[in-house]
Amino acid sequence: MFIPTISDMFEAHQRIEPHIHRTPVLTSAYINSLVGAQLYFKCENFQKAGAFKARGASNAVFGLSDEQARKGVATHSSGNHGTCLSYAAGRRGIPCTVVMPRTAPQAKKDAVRGYGGTVVECEPSTTSREAVFAEVVAQSGAEFVHPYNDARVIAGQATCSRELLEQVDDLDAIIAPIGGGGMVSGTCLTVSNLAPRVKVYAAEPEQADDAYRSLKAGHIIADDAPDTVADGLKVPLKDLTWHFVKSNVADILTASEVEIVDAMKLIWKRMKIVMEPSSAVPLATILKNRDLFAGQRIGVVITGGNVDLDKLPWQ
Known part of the structure; x- marks a missing residue:
């Protein structure tokens, strides 16, 4: 198993720079007031092809x-x-x-x-x-090219949190959705090397919570075909992503289907951002765990915006 290093992340960023956007970080005073924290949304829904991947x-x-x-x-x-x-x-x-x-x-x-x-x-x-x-x-x-259990892919995903750390000072934590764990692994790679004080959290649907159960059990638990509105988070961890999750993730938080859809609607309404259900899971878990994040500066990765506009989950 080849584990990517921080040097691989820097090389990846240089290699892909002509082919990606440096995505913006947006905020919402209203959502901040709801959660009692300062949230900084890294908008990978504006990325090339509509997603961090x-x-x-x-x-x-x-x-x-x-x-x-x-x-x-x-x-x-x-x-x-x-x-x-x-x-x-x-x-x-x-x-x-x-x-x-x-x-x-x-x-x-x-x-x-x-x-x-x-x-x-x-x-x-x-x-x-x-x-x-x-x-x-x-x-x-x-x-x-594996969707997430690939050192080249993880090194590429790690560039997202590098940008976020450069765009926002003094973050206390970064939270991202977790399915197979590519984005979370990349975040762990960057943060553990460049900002070790910053905690990394992962957010997962209750109906596809194999990563949550894996972290609690201390070994990979894989569900074959979970059913959740967050269609991008149905895949299990693999050995490479598990390495980062077990070593660097502070906790995995879960949200119900209703909570995910409500968070998605909230961002659509208040921030006018088109995002997919998977991207709403971090905010859903923050709203559910206000005490954990109260008073902190939190980076929130909005992972993608490729949603079927004819089949929105609240329709």
């Missing part, structure tokens, strides 16, 4: 040798990683194949195809996803 995908794609790149790249993804890998592959001019659950939002399937990627559908379970993907790679010989 453009960082890790771009680092993986542009780090390939010409010989590796010739056969293209492939991955399995519920949406955002596949979209972002298609984006990065398109920038480099190489093919990209994405195995996606048939139940993934149509908007995310359309986005993959829009960036030139090929979608291969599977059943909505980790078992089916990995089996179908194995067939794709066997046929194409494409370079596998």
Whole structure:
């Protein structure tokens, strides 16, 4: 298992800079008053391809040798990683194949195809996803870029918190959603090296709380097919992301489906930000744990904005 270092993060940032946005940090006085803390929202919903995963995908794609790149790249993804890998592959001019659950939002399937990627559908379970993907790679010989359990991807995701630390002084904590743990691992990598005083929290749906249970148990617990409105957070931890989670995460906080949707609506209404349900989980957990964060300066990662506007969760 190759564990990325802080040097890998700095190299990744230099490599991907021409291909990503330095996303803004926004605030809301109203939401601050609700939670009794100062929240700084790192808006990766404004990132290239609409999600933070453009960082890790771009680092993986542009780090390939010409010989590796010739056969293209492939991955399995519920949406955002596949979209972002298609984006990065398109920038480099190489093919990209994405195995996606048939139940993934149509908007995310359309986005993959829009960036030139090929979608291969599977059943909505980790078992089916990995089996179908194995067939794709066997046929194409494409370079596998895992959505999160990949040192290149984690080093790319780590650039997000580097920017946040540069944009906001004296943070007490950073909180991000957790599914497979790529963003949280990248955050741990950066924060543990550049700002070790800052705590890292992860936020997870109650109905897909395998990371929460893993942290409590001290070993990975993987659910095969959890059901939650936060469709980007259904995948389990793997060995590389588990390394960072068990070593550096202060706690994993959970929120109910209703709490997630309410937080999503609150940000849409008050901040006029289009975000997907997965991105609302951190705010949902902050609202639920006001005492934990009271009086603090908290960085909140809004991970993506690729939501199906015809199927909003409150409609």
